[in-house]
Amino acid sequence: xxxxxxxxxxxxxxxxxxxxxxxxxxxxxxxxxxxxxxxxxxxxxxxxxxxxxxxxxxxxxxxxxxxxxxxxxxxxxxxxxxxxxxxxxxxxxxxxxxxxxxxxxxxxxxxxxxxxxxxxxxxxxxxxxxxxxxxxxxxxxxxxxxxxxxxxxxxxxxxxxxxxxxxxxxxxxxxxxxxxxxxxxxxxxxxxxxxxxxxxxxxxxxxxxxxxxxxxxxxxxxxxxxxxxxxxxxxxxxxxxxxxxxxxxxxxxxxxxxxxxxxxxxxxxxxxxxxxxxxxxxxxxx
Numbered sequence: 335x336x337x338x339x340x341x342x343x344x345x346x347x348x349x350x351x352x353x354x355x356x357x358x359x360x361x362x363x364x365x366x367x368x369x370x371x372x373x374x375x376x377x378x379x380x381x382x383x384x385x386x387x388x389x390x391x392x393x394x395x396x397x398x399x400x401x402x403x404x405x406x407x408x409x410x411x412x413x414x415x416x417x418x419x420x421x422x423x424x425x426x427x428x429x430x431x432x433x434x435x436x437x438x439x440x441x442x443x444x445x446x447x448x449x450x451x452x453x454x455x456x457x458x459x460x461x462x463x464x465x466x467x468x469x470x471x472x473x474x475x476x477x478x479x480x481x482x483x484x485x486x487x488x489x490x491x492x493x494x495x496x497x498x499x500x501x502x503x504x505x506x507x508x509x510x511x512x513x514x515x516x517x518x519x520x521x522x523x524x525x526x527x528x529x530x531x532x533x534x535x536x537x538x539x540x541x542x543x544x545x546x547x548x549x550x551x552x553x554x555x556x557x558x559x560x561x562x563x564x565x566x567x568x569x570x571x572x573x574x575x576x577x578x579x580x581x582x583x584x585x586x587x588x589x590x591x592x593x594x595x596x597x598x599x600x601x602x603x604x605x606x607x608x609x610x611x612x613x614x615x616x617x618x619x620x
Contacts, residue, residue: 341573363466386445408583418552426511427565448509470497498546535600558582560614
């Protein structure tokens with residue numbers, strides 16, 4: 335019963351918080367659209383980014399005061415700067431991952447931005463809010479579509495480069511789930527993935543982002559999220575059924591620009607990540 339009450343309280347809190355933060359955000363977005371000067375629009379965009387901080391801070395307070403989960407904080411946080419351009423790569427298991435990433439990095443790096451499906455713009459309040467905040471909406475083509483029409487790959491590249499133009503104006507953190515989808519045993523088997531806990535990494539999108547940001551990238555931050563019991567659904571997480579979350583983070587220079595070298599780089603990164611997950615899942619000593 336306590337879990338259900340906690341989940342209902344969390345859903346109500348998120349709903350009220352979303353309306354609260356979206357109200358000034360929508361007003362700022364309308365004013366920014368009317369401003370003639372680029373400098374004025376950029377300054378207002380900085381203020382709108384603070385809306386993300388407030389929104390995430392509210393969610394972090396909810397997780398803390400409702401005793402939803404404890405997130406293990408990595409030592410790397412103390413070394414990070416809000417003035418840096420970052421690309422964050424992470425394993426992907428649940429929608430909870432985004433909330434965990436935002437809560438952990440709050441105040442240490444610029445607000446996270448990530449590419450998302452065009453269909454999500456129709457999600458009430460949140461869809462338009464993400465668009466106003468500069469979250470790029472792009473089409474995502476399947477491997478079958480790309481094999482049938484290779485020109486779509488160039489379209490995907492151009493759309494990504496264009497979407498990243500806004501990231502050059504001020505320090506940004508771009509989140510990239512290299513697996514491209516949430517992990518499941520069925521997907522791992524279908525891919526013939528050699529990893530115990532991960533799907534195959536895809537580096538095409540990462541390459542496009544690194545190309546678009548040119549020499550601005552200060553850090554590649556590799557994050558490994560481990561749910562010791564099992565990855566929770568979002569409702570399970572809000573109910574507090576995932577009491578502890580391991581969060582590992584390491585910093586690397588930008589990956590190679592050559593496509594094959596970048597793939598080798600990602601494979602090596604993923605082998606280390608897979609080993610780290612295995613270590614984290616070992617029984618804890620009392």
